[in-house]
Amino acid sequence: MKNYPREERIDMIFTLGECHKNCILASRVYAQKFPERNHPKPTVFKRLLHQFEETGSVNYKKPITRKSVTENEENVFTIIGSLIENPNLSQNLISKSTNISQSSISRIIKKQNFYPYKIQLCQELDGNDFENRSRN
CATH class of the missing domain: 1.10.10 (Arc Repressor Mutant, subunit A)
Known part of the structure; x- marks a missing residue:
């Protein structure tokens, strides 16, 4: 119409x-x-x-949006709680332990402003590091 x-x-x-x-x-x-x-x-x-x-109205109906089943408060609390407790957990491990799909976990993490990557710290170079590398 x-x-x-x-x-x-x-x-x-x-x-x-x-x-x-x-x-x-x-x-x-x-x-x-x-x-x-x-x-x-x-x-x-x-x-x-x-x-x-x-x-009883000539106004157009608003489209019905489907509410996500996996994004309830309990699941969000579980996922974010496990990430705060152990930030080194992967999405795959969280998925296996909670029986929630990885895509749902990724969506929840992004909506909560968490980042799905792990920060890897690099060691700083010392004076002896160059010599140790040259010998090999």
Whole structure:
């Protein structure tokens, strides 16, 4: 269904009321009443009528977003707690111990502003290091 402005959707509902919910007739009457506007097909009227009867509004429905099953507070607490306790744990080990997929663990770690890499400290070079390396 094309996105029609709110005023046009209201006019469509009024036209449907005048035509006693006959979508085909409402489409024709609407085209005669408003020749300068786009002329919606009867299926548009049918969907708009169904939406209006269901919700009582001509506003578009907001899309339903699916809530993640793995990102509940308990799992987040478990993952972040294990990382704080032992920062050297890999995502693979956490995945095996918690039975949560690696991709979910990675997503949770990123959302909590943790970094999925390990910091590796390098040793500084001493004066004897060059000699030790030359002998080999």
